[in-house]
Amino acid sequence: MITIIDYDAGNIKSIVNMLRALGVKSQISGVAEDIVNADKLILPGVGHYDHGMRKLAEHGLINAIKEAAQVKKTPLLGICLGAQLLLRGSEEGNQSGLNLIDGDTVAFDRSRMDGKLRVPHMGWADTEKLSDHALSDAFPNDARFYYVHSFHMKTDSPETAVLSAYHGYAFTAGIAKGNILGYQFHPEKSHKYGMGVLKAFSEWVPQ
């Protein structure tokens, strides 16, 4: 069963809807004990970085997530802001992130972008694999997803940057380290492509 972390900063309903359509069981919880004992975790997230981290702290979930991810090696999928929270922090704010994967979250660099392109990046983008990771099979050649963000992830090591998409320049669209995954796009808003990703996550058994 997938446990979707409820910390009052994410669009949980749509994730539940898509999992239900896939016939995948899920539960929603904002309780630390449930997070520690979960089989699999999804960390959703929408909005300001600091707001997200503060909400996780308020709900007493930071240590629970770290314990689940680092000690119990529970499969953990961060989505959108949830993916960015896995890193050290963000240029968007001042709060420290969960620090589960080495890297930062940075603003889109407009000096590298054609003037016609806007921020937030909003829309569908083709997404390609930089290297293989646990859910690689869920990313066929024509994979595309819905993105909505003003900041993007930047890992310290190229090994943990597994997916790439383009908005003015190529940016890191997916990060992975063992049982911990983070995708910048919204699988729950990405039709069959997103369904493929959530299905693969539900079936994934880390070695």
Place this chain on the structure above:
Amino acid sequence: MSAVPLRRVRIIPTLLIDRTGRLVKTVKFGKRTYIGDPINAVKIFNRKEVDELVLLDIDATTDGRPPNYALIEDIVSEAFMPVGYGGGITHDDHIEALYKCGIEKVILSSCLSEEVDLIEPAAKRYGAQAIVACLPIKKAFARGQKVMLRSGTKAHKKTPLALAQDVVAKGAGEIIVYSIDRDGTYSGYDIDLIKQISDEVDVPVVACGGARNIEDFVTAIRDGGCSAVAAGSFFVYHSKTRGVLISYPPAADLVDRVFKKLALT
């Protein structure tokens, strides 16, 4: 990535619902044609894998009603793409309730003429990308263009451009420029209007009103400078003899006739 990838732009069906929860088409925000059940339409658009949907309750504000959450939830549950909602939003509580329904972005329009600003606090809490300002614009005789709120009946004091800059400064992450004069007329987008605003703001601008063919999408983006296009009547064909047909161009058509024509390099 070796070459610059395909530039995909959003092509967004706009669904208008009336006070009884029925789907309608309008012409210049006036004459209404009843189309049918919005949930059915969303199911079809979902099957066709449309990019995104905009759902507008065109009576909520004038009726003094909050959003119809039950209907919105039912609609969102059929959509595996983002849905933006507007209509009757006058308070923070409405915004929070809408996100809980699964709405991706709230679309604020009539509340732009009220004293209390909803944009800034919502943008701080939910992020700019979740807040859209919709500016319905009409050419007023001898007074130039006006932003007409409350179903096109109440003029805002500021010029469309000034209001656009204002909402972006407050934190809106996207603007819909909706031409009332072109609405439902199949006469093409108002390129000058779109360009006027797109040139002066740095957030994505979505054009709406007047689309008659796929080529209009290209013109709006290439010449008007907007980032995405929305259309209502274009996707919902209604004829007395053949009923209602909901359509969306196939993905391959969009690639060949739109995306490839918009390459930046």
